[in-house]
Amino acid sequence: xxxxxxxxxLIASALILLLLAALPVRSQEKADSMEALxxxxxxxxxxxxxxxxxxxxxxxxxxxxxxxxxxxxxxxVNERLVKLINDYAKTSQNMxxxxxxxxxxTYLAIExxxxxxxxxxxxxxxxxxxxxxxxxxxxxxxxxRALVQYxxxxxxxxxx
Amino acid sequence: MKGKTTxxxxxxxxxxxxxxxTIPAQxxxxxxxxxxxxxxxxxxxxxxxxxxxxxxTEKEAKAFWPVYDSYQKDLGKLNDRLLKLIDEYAKSxxxxxxxxxxxxxNRYLALESERVKILQSYVTKVSxxxxxxxxxxxxxxxxxxxxxxxxxxxxxxxxVK
Numbered sequence: 001x002x003x004x005x006x007x008x009x010l011i012a013s014a015l016i017l018l019l020l021a022a023l024p025v026r027s028q029e030k031a032d033s034m035e036a037l038x039x040x041x042x043x044x045x046x047x048x049x050x051x052x053x054x055x056x057x058x059x060x061x062x063x064x065x066x067x068x069x070x071x072x073x074x075x076x077v078n079e080r081l082v083k084l085i086n087d088y089a090k091t092s093q094n095m096x097x098x099x100x101x102x103x104x105x106t107y108l109a110i111e112x113x114x115x116x117x118x119x120x121x122x123x124x125x126x127x128x129x130x131x132x133x134x135x136x137x138x139x140x141x142x143x144x145r146a147l148v149q150y151x152x153x154x155x156x157x158x159x160x
Numbered sequence: 161m162k163g164k165t166t167x168x169x170x171x172x173x174x175x176x177x178x179x180x181x182t183i184p185a186q187x188x189x190x191x192x193x194x195x196x197x198x199x200x201x202x203x204x205x206x207x208x209x210x211x212x213x214x215x216x217t218e219k220e221a222k223a224f225w226p227v228y229d230s231y232q233k234d235l236g237k238l239n240d241r242l243l244k245l246i247d248e249y250a251k252s253x254x255x256x257x258x259x260x261x262x263x264x265x266n267r268y269l270a271l272e273s274e275r276v277k278i279l280q281s282y283v284t285k286v287s288x289x290x291x292x293x294x295x296x297x298x299x300x301x302x303x304x305x306x307x308x309x310x311x312x313x314x315x316x317x318x319x320v321k
Binding site for chain 2: 052095101103107119126131134135136138142143147149150152153154158
């Protein structure tokens with residue numbers, strides 16, 4: 001019972017953390033309060049990026065479509081991470097070897113995909129935007145990811 | 161201006177030493193000063209932290225620690241390159257050219273992808289040594305340490321001007 005409560009808490013806090021960073025909303029989702037929260041967070045992230053990138057109008061026209069597409073792809077990766085944490089929370093107390101293999105493989109695949117995505121988008125962005133602005137954008141995304149990773153590391157318990 | 165940059169480099173170097181805990185193998189090109197002692201201490205502390213949390217049997221320990229040491233050595237080389245990157249960034253971020261920005265970004269992305277590859281290869285090695293569940297736990301410990309470093313770096317590295 002206690003374990004169940006702990007797992008629920010873990011899933012809830014991990015979900016919120018990922019939502020805070022992952023942000024985009026899929027149109028087919030139900031209009032509930034979670035979606036409203038995501039909408040707000042999505043707008044906040046966009047405002048945060050806009051504030052620190054200081055793009056000209058012309059740059060903005062190039063940048064935002066790439067940004068939206070990147071956020072969409074990033075969300076898919078983050079959803080896999082949420083699922084992984086969710087599965088982990090359910091099994092972490094009595095994990096089988098098979099569960100552990102699956103967890104490790106999935107985690108490493110997610111990390112790799114996240115990096116590939118980052119590389120792809122940043123290489124593409126560099127073709128249309130000043131490289132210094134692209135570098136700064138990379139820094140902003142990295143800062144946000146570091147925050148999420150830190151919070152997750154603090155909350156996800158060690159495997160038994 | 162120069163003072164600010166020097167302070168930044170010092171802070172970032174300390175963060176990496178404190179959290180990354182590595183010792184470069186080639187000591188001959190570094191004077192044996194206090195920094196080396198700090199590194200030795202941190203290296204020992206990390207080992208203690210890992211030992212505490214891994215709870216290995218004697219037999220597991222025999223198989224685990226050589227793999228651990230080898231991983232730390234590879235990680236050390238990677239972190240040396242990260243340190244050099246940050247050092248160059250700290251010196252140039254206020255007056256950065258496009259060329260430098262491109263160079264630093266490419267190196268950063270390459271380092272990140274190598275880090276995952278090295279982790280992947282060592283998780284397999286650790287798993288062969290002590291089983292997948294302990295290997296998974298070890299991966300979690302390294303991830304926790306890495307998350308702290310990333311967080312501190314993200315908090316302390318200023319945006320490119």
